[in-house]
Amino acid sequence: MGIVQLPPPVVPRSRSRPDPRALERDLRRRVNGEVRFDTGTRAVYSTDASNYRQVPIGVVVPRTTEAVAEAVAVCREHDAPLLSRGGGTSLAGQCCNTAVVIDWSKYCHRVLSVDPERRTCVVEPGIVLDDLNRRLAPHGLQYGPRPSTHANCTIGGMIGNNSCGSTAQAYGKVVDNIRRLEVLTYDGLRMWVGPTGEDELLGLAARRDRTGEIYRALRGLRDRYADEIRRRYPGIPRRVSGYNLDSLLPEHGFDVAGLLTGSESTLVTVLRAEVALVPVPGRTLLVALGFADIAAAADHVPAVLAHEPHELEAVDGRLVDFQKARHLNPEALRLLPEGRGYLMVQFAGDTAEECAERARALIDDLPDAVDSTVYADREHEHRLWMIRESGLGATAHVPGRPDTWPGWEDSAVAPDKVGPYLRDLKRLFDEFGYEGPSVYGHFGQGCVHTRIPFDMASAGGVAAMRAFVERAADLVVGYGGSLSGEHGDGQARGELLEKMFGAEIAEAFGRLKAVFDPGDRMNPGKVVAPGPLDGDLRLGAGYRPWRPGTAFAYPHDSGRFDKAALRCVGVGKCRSLEGGVMCPSYRATREEEHSTRGRARLLFEMIRNDSPVADGWRSTEVRDALDLCLACKGCKTDCPVNVDMATYKAEFLHHHYAGRLRPLSHYSMGWLPVLAAAARRVPRLVNTLTWAPLLGRAVKAAGGIAPERRPPLFAREPFVDWWRARGPRGGAAEHGEVVVWPDTFTNSFHPEIGRAAVEVLEAAGFRVKVPDRAVCCGLTWISTGQLGAARRALLRTLDVLRDDLRRGTPVVGLEPSCTAVFRADALEMLPRDPDVRRLADQTRTLAELLAERAPGWEPPAVDADAVVQRHCHQYAVMGFDADRHLMERAGMRADVLDAGCCGLAGNFGFERGHYQVSRDIAELGLLPAVRDADPGALIIADGFSCRTQIEQSGTGRTPVHLAEALAAGLRGTTPHPRRAEPPGVAVRTMVVAVAAGAAGLALSRAMARARR
Structure with missing residues (x-):
């Protein structure tokens, strides 16, 4: 067919910007999806998990693959650059660009077909890996490659990056698990590609259209560069750098799908993928091997590989130290064997016996290991893997150490060279003064991760960073290795590719780019004709952030809000769809803006001096993004770097509304303790007023409360009134005194919980005290950003509790959110007050107090099944282990839900405009679990919000507090808490008027006292 004239390599184009208004107009008119060119959205998508920042032109969230094709057509007409994005967790800068960003993840996540016999399925790019594997589970199949971001990475992003993960030891990289791809070029050609036989290749190359042009050029590239490809491509398991030109070689079947895998959206847009599946292993077993140090552990990799492990990972002692310092995975860390470097070896097989035999053979073959431990149950395996999967987050912000960054986080060598390579890399760290980075990674395939x-x-x-990376590139090339073992090149390593591959292959990369994207419109500046590795930095030499004064102290961020806003590393765990608590609003909306990461990005943009988010605390973009934050605090624990968005939201609202009117709900629910104090005088009249059909609607409208919500009913006898009439019982107590905290929710709405707690504590040998003056933790003011009032409430509380605190008397919190204020928020608000420290140290949940102060007490028998909803604040701040253990000791068969947030979250679910999102969140896990519970099972929810959501969602179930279940056990009865009866709806106008007048008078007096 003659000599093929190859196109010249692509050269960098000036970054011309199309008319954004005209582009947005045409995209809105023609694309079936959401088109967003607003400042907030562009700021949210301005960076990924890398060191780079480029504000996009706009964002398209398509509803279908056809919509993507139309969006590409519009961009072509406007000569607009384009970036196709998955989960946005890339570490090399390939997921941020001054381009139109297509975000597949909200809508395009369908499984189009599954063929169990051929072990294949066809999917859309936006599907999350864990979600795909959940859908494949009934077939006994899974998609093999599993990055540590498996809970939130998309298949499209994995294809773009040629992802790997720990299971690549058994299944290989994504390129090894792709059958076919449907792709779209920037100039509009749409086709399915995959392995191509010689006859088929001849036919395709003979075509006189764009398809034929592409295949002729690809064949020409193969023929011209084949020998150099074979010579320069490292023969190691983890070569991800560069384009997969080796997929065009005859020995690899001229696989165009393989060629395009890992091309980082620089060549084509992937529309659909047919992927290969593998059986789910019948049984697995994990062996942890301890060695003197990480290099010694790496030296033993070849011996371990001889036993054909399913996965072979490594972590060093520094990573363990860092996780201990940050209180990450404490139970898992206790399971590790002795040593300072660890290999984690998983075996898979059909039976437990087969796995155990292979584990014994491995241990026998490694007598010089310091120690070894075998874990044969899934729970312990999961905990151990969390040590490895937490590597990025654990090494980013270590207390007392400088922050670390990617840039040389992903190098790879042959597995038998990892030990020597690590020793040389450490010498390079020392030369540049980079003290003690942790190293870990996929040592079974020679891939080394670190943050520097x-x-x-x-x-x-x-400048030092650039010099180090260039020297490190020389080092890894000298070992015959790869700049990237799974994270890709992007901008971080694009300009170093010639060091690794040589000038001839670098030229081939430029020609390949020209075959598919001659105008350099697909993710320009990445891989080919790249921007400099020290350009477009998120910080950089000119970074001068705004450092505002704050109400919270931010002790973990050097007392600076700008450092707190920079805490997010972009790993995207907040975008997971199951497990843990974070992030409920993202799970309901699948909006990046409503993920913890999206909000953190906006706060970071807010503190920059060169950002489109330019109004500081008055920013409407930040306000709108925080509007759907439930302040659940799930991110405080679930986020690998402990972003505390609830605190950031309170801080922002405090400043945003300073000196101006607030939303109505901030007055009605933020001042709930004052309203409740007023309602104590006339609870029946207030309940009548709020539940009357017409006046009730008016009251809710005046208070900014969702019309769909029923206001909670005030109790006829508050807990503190009951206590004053009853008083303490008994003389000297075996375990001393304890203060039961009368939070607003227990005191005014569910006082039976307080009475039950008193009964249990007295039975356990405590003398109970209850404060005799009005007290409040300040929670409702904190959650609405009224931090001045919250501070005053806390100071009044300290005045009341000071003597007890200085005597060491424990304080028992019954409402988890209020307890969490004492344990966490109060310290951040008043960090220098020693009594606040005492309050935090002495505050306990009921279960914690019983476990610590009365360990020998036998709880009453509660012979019942129970479905248990953990309150988010308890999950995030106090933990739930003590409650779980107490329920076990009481004989309760507790199913502790891992269903996420209830969706009500204090004031959030009551606020106008939030009802539907609140219900959608509850329907993700909690409400289906309650409906499916056995009719005789207890529903236990210690949080007022959780109980209210369940009661108001038509489940027909009335949840109880753990204290009520235990008190019923003491009495030998079934817990049936008394709730105030709804008032009758036939209310005379006079009675309502009297109620309104009395309540208003009481409220005005109470608010006047509160202000004083």
């Missing part, structure tokens, strides 16, 4: 304490905010620091 680069100084990214000064000219000297950036």
